[in-house]
Amino acid sequence: AQSVAQPEDQVNVAEGNPLTVKCTYSVSGNPYLFWYVQYPNRGLQFLLKYITGDNLVKGSYGFEAEFNKSQTSFHLKKPSALVSDSALYFCAVRDTSYNTDKLIFGTGTRLQVFP
């Protein structure tokens, strides 16, 4: 079965420092991978996706993610964190197995950026 794992419940980083939020995946075939961000009591906002092509994907708000096939990872990164980046981040994979077509989400990682 397709799945994604986010090994860290929370990531703490000082403002101005680089941040990384980790995601590993398990899929058969070529993965469609996504990152979403959620602010309190709000829906999810799309950040970026990997479908094919360049392993480094650039997205919204200065975020980027690196697709690594050998390590089955898709870590979210930002060179310089802002306090306003504090939110809940979800990694997701598209699952088309068994005649389905749906997004499977990780459990989420809470990012806390301290001033």
Add this chain to the structure above:
Amino acid sequence: DGGITQSPKYLFRKEGQNVTLSCEQNLNHDAMYWYRQDPGQGLRLIYYSQIVNDFQKGDIAEGYSVSREKKESFPLTVTSAQKNPTAFYLCASTTWGWTEAFFGQGTRLTVV
């Protein structure tokens, strides 16, 4: 502006009652989804629909029902059979080819 509208934002239900959560989209998307969010568990798929008049169960469909009579609308009914309905419910829609999934702002359901 195009988007997905969920209503109401907050909903309170007495035990034993059915309630219906609304989800409307004007993005002309074919596929629509309902997810449930609980703290520490991420998002879990309840039901999804790829096309009008057709829908499939997700991972946690028990105690829920849906309909898809119009392309724009995908209401979710939380029935009295759902033993623990208190949660945050999110509706989403996608295009063919999965450029991205768009989400509504969510409905927080509380059983009182």
